[in-house]
Amino acid sequence: MKKMPKLSEKLKKDKKLLLIVTAGILGIVFIVLSEVIPKSSYKKTETGEQNKDSVSSYEETLEKRLESIISSVDGAGRVQVMVTLDTSVQTQYAKDEKENSKNGDKTSEKSYEKKYVLTDDDSGVILKTTEPEVRGVIVVCDGGDNAAVKNSITSAVRAALSVDSNKITVLKMKNSEAK
Numbered sequence: 655m656k657k658m659p660k661l662s663e664k665l666k667k668d669k670k671l672l673l674i675v676t677a678g679i680l681g682i683v684f685i686v687l688s689e690v691i692p693k694s695s696y697k698k699t700e701t702g703e704q705n706k707d708s709v710s711s712y713e714e715t716l717e718k719r720l721e722s723i724i725s726s727v728d729g730a731g732r733v734q735v736m737v738t739l740d741t742s743v744q745t746q747y748a749k750d751e752k753e754n755s756k757n758g759d760k761t762s763e764k765s766y767e768k769k770y771v772l773t774d775d776d777s778g779v780i781l782k783t784t785e786p787e788v789r790g791v792i793v794v795c796d797g798g799d800n801a802a803v804k805n806s807i808t809s810a811v812r813a814a815l816s817v818d819s820n821k822i823t824v825l826k827m828k829n830s831e832a833k
Contacts, residue, residue, distance in 0.1 A: 731796025747778035798826035
């Protein structure tokens with residue numbers, strides 16, 4: 655029981671430790687929220703492709719998650735992230751395909767029949783959903799002029815989104831006091 659008062663006293667005295675603990679707690683909250691948000695943000699159109707609103711929502715979700723993790727990087731400071739996507743979410747539905755062949759004396763005839771497999775509520779059975787491909791990422795942060803911070807942020811974005819380094823740009827944020 656004596657350890658808890660010592661911990662709270664340390665947090666009150668050491669602002670850096672308080673920031674690290676707060677960033678860690680926020681990171682955990684964002685990770686938990688991220689498991690809920692993407693699933694509910696997708697809206698299927700009748701053709702099975704994502705509409706522009708849900709693609710924008712997906713971009714925003716990626717941006718918020720990246721901002722959360724990058725702001726925890728030592729030296730990053732304030733962070734803004736922009737993610738651009740190359741394609742939309744693509745959904746592949748199950749199809750029932752039949753091929754009919756008729757052979758006559760001198761000719762043969764083939765016909766194909768394709769039908770989407772539907773459930774009781776007339777929605778299609780989804781075989782595969784492909785997430786949009788990331789075209790590029792821009793990170794603007796206070797520590798964007800520091801080579802070590804740039805390298806750490808680039809590595810984090812590469813790991814999080816599986817994109818090449820040449821698709822990631824890290825820039826220094828302008829000083830808000832110089833207006």
